[in-house]
Amino acid sequence: MHEGHEEKKKAMPWTKVCIDKNEFEAGLGREGLRGISYREAIREAQRQMMEKDERVFILGEGVDDPGGIFGTTSGLGERFGQERVMDVAIAENGITGVAIGAAMAGMKPVFVHMRMDFLPMCMDQIFNHAAKWYYMTGGAVNVPIVIRSIIGRGWGSAAQHSQALHALFTHIPGLKVAIPSTPYDAKGLLIGALEDGNPVMFVEHRWVYDYVGYVPEEIYKIPLGKGVIRKPGRDITIVAISQMVYEAMKAAKVLAAEGIDVEVIDPRSLKPLDEELIFESVKKTGHLLIADVACKTGGVGAEIACRVCESVLEYLKAPVARVNFPDVPTPCSPVLEEAFYPSSTDIINSIKRVINHGRSKESTSQHYYACAQ
Amino acid sequence: MPVCAEPEIPVSIQIELLRLMLLMRRFEEKIIEVYPAQDMKTPVHLYIGEEAIAAGVCVHLRRDDVIFSTHRSHGHCLAKGMSPQALLAEFYGRVTGCCKGKGGSMHPVDPDNGILGTSAIVGGGIALAVGAALAAKMKKTDSLAVTFFGDGATDEGIFHESLNFASLKKLPVIFVCENNFYATNSPQRARQPHDNIAKRAAGYAIPGFQIDGNDVLGIYNLAKIACRRARYGLGPTLVECRTYRWKGHVGPDCDYEKGCRPKDELEDWMEKCPVKAYSEYLIANDLVDAAEIKKLTSLIDRELDEALKSAQAGAYPELADLYRDVYYESTAVN
Ligand SMILES: Cc1ncc(C[n+]2csc(CCOP(=O)(O)OP(=O)(O)O)c2C)c(N)n1
Ligand SMILES: [Mg+2]
Numbered sequence: 001m002h003e004g005h006e007e008k009k010k011a012m013p014w015t016k017v018c019i020d021k022n023e024f025e026a027g028l029g030r031e032g033l034r035g036i037s038y039r040e041a042i043r044e045a046q047r048q049m050m051e052k053d054e055r056v057f058i059l060g061e062g063v064d065d066p067g068g069i070f071g072t073t074s075g076l077g078e079r080f081g082q083e084r085v086m087d088v089a090i091a092e093n094g095i096t097g098v099a100i101g102a103a104m105a106g107m108k109p110v111f112v113h114m115r116m117d118f119l120p121m122c123m124d125q126i127f128n129h130a131a132k133w134y135y136m137t138g139g140a141v142n143v144p145i146v147i148r149s150i151i152g153r154g155w156g157s158a159a160q161h162s163q164a165l166h167a168l169f170t171h172i173p174g175l176k177v178a179i180p181s182t183p184y185d186a187k188g189l190l191i192g193a194l195e196d197g198n199p200v201m202f203v204e205h206r207w208v209y210d211y212v213g214y215v216p217e218e219i220y221k222i223p224l225g226k227g228v229i230r231k232p233g234r235d236i237t238i239v240a241i242s243q244m245v246y247e248a249m250k251a252a253k254v255l256a257a258e259g260i261d262v263e264v265i266d267p268r269s270l271k272p273l274d275e276e277l278i279f280e281s282v283k284k285t286g287h288l289l290i291a292d293v294a295c296k297t298g299g300v301g302a303e304i305a306c307r308v309c310e311s312v313l314e315y316l317k318a319p320v321a322r323v324n325f326p327d328v329p330t331p332c333s334p335v336l337e338e339a340f341y342p343s344s345t346d347i348i349n350s351i352k353r354v355i356n357h358g359r360s361k362e363s364t365s366q367h368y369y370a371c372a373q
Numbered sequence: 374m375p376v377c378a379e380p381e382i383p384v385s386i387q388i389e390l391l392r393l394m395l396l397m398r399r400f401e402e403k404i405i406e407v408y409p410a411q412d413m414k415t416p417v418h419l420y421i422g423e424e425a426i427a428a429g430v431c432v433h434l435r436r437d438d439v440i441f442s443t444h445r446s447h448g449h450c451l452a453k454g455m456s457p458q459a460l461l462a463e464f465y466g467r468v469t470g471c472c473k474g475k476g477g478s479m480h481p482v483d484p485d486n487g488i489l490g491t492s493a494i495v496g497g498g499i500a501l502a503v504g505a506a507l508a509a510k511m512k513k514t515d516s517l518a519v520t521f522f523g524d525g526a527t528d529e530g531i532f533h534e535s536l537n538f539a540s541l542k543k544l545p546v547i548f549v550c551e552n553n554f555y556a557t558n559s560p561q562r563a564r565q566p567h568d569n570i571a572k573r574a575a576g577y578a579i580p581g582f583q584i585d586g587n588d589v590l591g592i593y594n595l596a597k598i599a600c601r602r603a604r605y606g607l608g609p610t611l612v613e614c615r616t617y618r619w620k621g622h623v624g625p626d627c628d629y630e631k632g633c634r635p636k637d638e639l640e641d642w643m644e645k646c647p648v649k650a651y652s653e654y655l656i657a658n659d660l661v662d663a664a665e666i667k668k669l670t671s672l673i674d675r676e677l678d679e680a681l682k683s684a685q686a687g688a689y690p691e692l693a694d695l696y697r698d699v700y701y702e703s704t705a706v707n
Contacts, residue, residue, distance in 0.1 A: 062557050065633070089525070089565065329699070331694075332480075334414045
């Protein structure tokens with residue numbers, strides 16, 4: 001396991017974001033680095049951890065079926081047997097409790113949910129039990145469980161099959177939240193989560209499952225709470241979450257041509273949050289935008305913006321902006337879905353408003369209002 | 374197929390049962406036809422193979438009776454009297470759809486026909502139906518509520534909690550479990566130690582029945598008793614209908630190619646096609662002849678083709694609709 005691997009090297013293939021296999025192969029692939037997809041990275045992390053540690057087991061609805069949770073558990077049932085890759089009844093809250101109990105008693109369960117929308121079924125056991133146990137018992141009993149869930153929908157899946165609820169979990173002391181955007185991070189963070197000893201919500205984005213990136217073959221761990229700079233820049237900081245990292249990178253490319261130098265930060269976990277990385281960046285750029293794959297109100301962006309205001313407000317040259325889903329349930333209709341999911345265009349427009357704020361001072365409140373929309 | 378027919382079922386109802394089953398079957402087959410064009414952008418969970426259940430139950434229901442359905446909702450809605458056009462327009466994401474394009478295939482609604490919405494969270498509708506039954510009782514009406522759900526849903530706590538409450542309060546609700554032996558690709562035996570969902574009712578002092586879910590007249594007769602119990606204030610009934618879905622869990626394709634279940638199992642069940650068996654029964658009893666069934670089918674086809682055309686011609690929502698209907702705005706003047 002090469003911990004601290006990231007700090008040691010200067011050229012950092014693991015911070016690189018590749019939009020597709022071609023981009024990977026034209027770059028890192030040519031240097032002889034191994035590229036696998038996000039979905040393969042998750043599967044590999046689970047396989048290697050199950051080989052290494054017999055306490056690790058997977059459970060969830062359909063983990064052993066031919067689809068294998070979008071391919072992230074394919075073949076693991078054959079490899080480890082039904083006892084360690086366990087299909088379960090549709091009984092989320094109860095099974096969550098079972099998994100938590102197993103964790104308290106010395107196992108390391110990975111409970112998988114095809115969609116994050118099913119987690120509300122498990123809230124009692126996660127919020128009132130897993131999150132509280134270590135503290136409530138004065139540190140006597142910890143709960144080393146990883147709860148994987150998948151966000152990112154489309155094709156008219158509508159309101160009950162496309163929610164991204166990561167912010168809810170950040171509100172609960174005792175829970176950690178990891179939200180990787182790249183294959184490298186998916187593997188490293190999943191291993192980090194399994195070794196963490198705490199209940200960790202592990203949030204995957206379905207739209208990036210096929211994205212390919214550099215992933216070392218060996219076991220390596222990314223500790224929770226360490227963000228990464230995806231692209232350095234001077235003019236504005238974008239904190240981009242999950243799939244928004246890719247949209248932010250696209251936006252940065254477009255804006256570079258217009259002379260705006262964007263810094264893209266991927267926090268990778270939301271709790272703990274690498275606030276120092278964000279503060280340092282904001283001190284340099286003086287501008288901040290947070291792009292998230294969830295609704296705005298009470299979201300992670302609000303927390304990040306507030307922390308920046310609490311700590312480095314004097315460096316901000318313009319109001320903070322956010323790019324989010326609108327505060328409405330996800331609609332089915334393709335025309336509404338199209339308008340619902342933000343893209344690099346929304347990031348570009350928002351950045352221009354923030355940057356121009358300083359340049360045309362005449363109506364601050366109006367600008368602020370525009371940014372807040 | 375053994376059909377337990379009660380002689381007194383009026384011929385008109387026997388024909389109506391056939392019409393409903395054919396409507397459901399042809400509706401889903403139309404979706405299979407149009408789906409590859411990729412204009413119907415919503416996940417479809419097809420009901421083919423299970424039509425006898427919705428028909429046998431819903432034919433008893435009045436307009437003011439309420440149903441709650443699941444992700445596999447099309448058949449229930451049609452059998453309860455919903456317009457195919459409103460459904461199809463919804464599936465096409467049109468503003469003319471029953472949810473103005475907001476809900477798609479998993480959430481149809483038609484309050485005028487007693488369809489208060491559909492949950493795609495497994496088990497979600499079970500408690501809602503109990504709540505509707507509670508409302509009926511509190512309002513002192515003799516209407517009732519039916520909840521359709523799968524075998525998978527009976528493992529959710531909400532199923533047990535709902536049965537317990539409904540029994541305690543003697544509510545007018547019918548729990549209709551469509552046991553198709555799979556939840557997604559997970560066979561029943563991987564999830565349940567005992568293959569007898571109907572027996573779970575006994576734990577809550579509710580009568581539970583297990584029945585051939587492809588036998589429309591058997592279901593009709595059982596549902597009649599369950600409805601009577603509900604309307605007379607005798608409380609809930611659980612009916613486990615044993616059936617099979619022909620298509621994959623979601624989408625228009627068969628799934629045995631992907632190794633989701635054995636092909637011969639599917640073929641056995643296709644032999645027991647509820648629509649075919651019932652048609653044959655009606656013909657054998659001289660209630661209709663093959664030509665009349667053909668004519669009925671072509672009438673249904675014409676209706677569905679028109680519904681499809683009009684659905685496809687519907688307008689899309691406007692962008693401003695994205696923000697509409699998040700909150701109910703009271704129009705009451707005080
Ligand atoms: C609470 C919840 N968990 C998981 C799912 C994913 N899911 C959708 S349908 C389904 C299977 C349902 O099986 P069953 O209740 O038997 O209904 P069927 O599809 O067979 O009609 C599952 C697991 C969900 N929608 N809701
Ligand atoms: Mg089922």
